Amino acid sequence: MSDTMGWVPAEVNPDVPSVARIYDYLLGGSHNFEPDRAMADKLLAVQPNVAGIARNNRAFLRRVVQFMVQAGVRQFLDLGSGIPTAGNVHEIAQHAAPGSRVVYVDYEGVAVAHSKLLLAGNADAAVLQRDVTRPDDVLNADETRSLIDFSQPVGVLAITIGHYLPPACDPVGVFACYRNAVASGSFLALTHLTDDFTSLHGDEIVETMKSTQNNVFPRTRAQVLELFGDFDLVEPGLVTTSQWHPDYSMAPAVDPQEDGLYAGVAIKP
Ligand SMILES: C[S@@+](CC[C@H](N)C(=O)[O-])C[C@H]1O[C@@H](n2cnc3c(N)ncnc32)[C@H](O)[C@@H]1O
Incomplete structure (x- = not known):
């Protein structure tokens, strides 16, 4: 497939769907290719609410960043940040607290290229093309060290990233x-x-995603809770995306299962 739009990095294989671009399509974005859109349609056949799941997830991200800013956090590490779309972390944080610093991390070429374009001229935000399963590479990158002061609180955002990590990488x-x-x-x-x-x-989502660049690994509530370690969950605990501090802009799902995703925030004691 040729790059008719001029923004596709050479290493990107547009013929194999990627979750970054499928998610972009589900959210109404334009940085995706025909195979991504066909895969999104397959997912919609399996789970007709998949676009709603994506929107509720994105809305959770927005509320979480606002919550963290209100709690005094001024620096963010966004793991598996995706293709920029409406409501990016630096926009939300820097609107609420100018000067907030953000490091975005993704390994997908379109996500990184488009983030670079968006962040040009923003001295308080950067994007890293790294695999989040290699935390040393992320934490010791020059951009991370220059933007994040690890002696001060950080908002670590792992929004729809855990289920792309296979058991073999020890999530x-x-x-x-x-x-x-x-x-x-x-x-x-x-x-x-x-x-x-x-x-x-x-099960059907797992099967469908096998023909993309990103296998998925759903986990039980107990397994998801393990990812928080000894951090203390803030109210209302581990719920689903629309059930976590819903605001005026959206009604919580009548059946929480419709959100499809566990969602929670925890603080380091
Ligand atoms: C569904 S998108 C989520 C974007 C954003 N976090 C959100 O919730 O709106 C998941 C992103 O995780 C990225 N991703 C998956 N596994 C990754 C890994 N091991 N390292 C870096 N990025 C990864 C994908 O490329 C994709 O952009």
């Missing part, structure tokens, strides 16, 4: 590295696919 250990790196008063927010919710059709 609990990976999350522990990020938790250990940050100061007391830091927050960890995450959303995670689960097959605890029978109406989600998790």
Whole structure:
């Protein structure tokens, strides 16, 4: 497939769908290719609410960043940040607290290229093309060290990233590295696919995603809780995306299972 739009990095294979671009399409974005859109349609056939799941996830991200800013956090590490779309972390944080600093991390070429374009001229935000399963590479990158002061609280955002980490990469250990790196008063927010919710059709989603660049690994509530380690969950605990501090802009799902994702925020004691 040729790059008719001029923004596709050479290493990107547009013929194999990627979750970054499928998610962009589900959110109404334009940085995706025909195979991504076809895969999104397959997912919609399995789970007709998949676009709603994506929107509720994105809305959770917005509320979480606002919550953390109100709690005094001024620096964010966004793991698996995706293709920029409406409501990016630096926009939300820097609007609420000018000067807030953000490091975005993703390994997908379109996500990184488009983030670079968006962040040009923003001295308080950067994007790293790194694999989040290699925390040392992320935490010791020059951009991370120059933007994040690890003696001060950090908002670590792991929003729909955990379920892309296979058991073989030791997700609990990976999350522990990020938790250990940050100061007391830091927050960890995450959303995670689960097959605890029978109406989600998790098995079929797992099967469908096997032909993309990103296999998915739903986890049980107990397994998701493990990712928070010894951090203390803030109210209302581990719920689903729309159930976490819903605001005027959206009604919580009548059946929480419709959100498809566990969602929670915890603070480092
Ligand atoms: C569904 S998107 C989520 C974007 C954003 N966090 C949000 O919730 O709105 C998941 C992102 O995680 C990225 N991703 C998956 N596994 C990754 C890994 N091991 N390292 C870095 N990025 C990864 C994908 O490329 C994709 O952009």
